[in-house]
Amino acid sequence: MSSKGLFAAFLLFLGTIIAFNSLYVVTEYERAVVLQFGRLVDMDVKPGLHAKIPFAEKVRKFDGRLLTADMVEASFFTVENKRLIVDSYIKWRILDVEAYYKATGGVEDLAVDRLAQRVADGLRNQFGRRTLHDVVSGKRDELMKEITQSINEEAIKLLGVEVKDIRVKRVDFPAEVSRPVYDRMAADREKEAREYRAQGKEQAEVISADADKQRAVLEANAFRDAERIRGEGDAKAAAIYAAAFSKDPEFYSFVRSLNAYKTSFGTKDDLMVIDPNSDFFRYLKNAKGKN
Structure with a gap:
């Protein structure tokens, strides 16, 4: 390469260095100042592309964000x-x-x-x-x-x-007092928990007692109604039986005697000592119950 070519390359290289040291960019999130030989010459550089004197001026950038x-x-x-x-x-x-x-x-x-x-x-x-x-x-x-x-x-x-x-x-709290504080807090919470449990137990007993009372009342009312209905039924049955047997008293006596025989002689081991002429054997001697 000739001397002129070397000189041109040198000038190009020098120009690139000067341009590189002459231009700088400040972004939107940066704040910057320019120093000239250590002295402030530009206190607040705005964002954008700027030029400075190469080697004489120096740019300091700072983060301007929060x-x-x-x-x-x-x-x-x-x-x-x-x-x-x-x-x-x-x-x-x-x-x-x-x-x-x-x-x-x-x-x-x-x-x-x-x-x-x-x-x-x-x-x-x-x-x-x-x-x-x-x-x-x-x-x-x-x-x-x-x-x-x-x-x-x-x-x-x-x-x-x-x-x-x-x-x-x-x-x-400092480490030396944290444990006693936490222990006291735990004790307070445990005391509060016991109070809540006691209140819950008391309410449970009240509810249980009320339920038992209601159950007893319901059972008593049900038993009363059942006895009343049973009595009414027995009365109606007795009335029906009475009405039925009143139409034929002799037949009623005959049926009652048969039921008495059935009950008295239920098994072969049954033994009774009765006068043969008593009314008990009236229908055994005569179907019409005549002596």
Whole structure:
């Protein structure tokens, strides 16, 4: 290759390097600043394609989306002087790129550390003014709202970031008191369970007694009705028998004597000592019952 060709290739290579170092892109979810020899010259670069002075200017990009940072578990005391272990997290994003870069040098971990210190101080102050019930369930939303508002003002001013939300993931007692607390809770639940069982047993006995009473009443009424119906039936049967036998009294006496013979001489071993001339043998001597 000739010297002119080498020179052209060198110029092309140099131009490519200069172009590569002169153009940069900032996406929609990024925030960026431009430094010229370490000095800020563009505090908030808008999204799009931009040009810079190669080798003289440097672009620093930061994530402009909503970020989540988990806080280190910390120990706080309530107004009742009860110690709690709190696990929390924060939602934040860069609001003022210039202030953010000046305060943290663009290091995200440093921003999170400084936010964590302020969140811990805010939680400590808020927990110290509230009872255990308030921080666990009663007024947790109000507590988080106050902490977020108070910390957000300082975060915007000092760090250039906006705190969107602070949430407590878990509130626990220290390990040395957790077991006694859980044991006491279990004992309370067991006591409550015993009370419910006793109430259930009492209600069951009341229901059983009422059922037995109703059963006795039903049986008594049924027996009364059965006896009444049986008596009415017997009365009707007696009336029918009386009406039937009254038409022929002699035949009635004959049938009654046959039934008496049948009953008296049911087996061969039956023995009776009776005067042969008594009325008992009247129909044996004469079919018409005449002596």
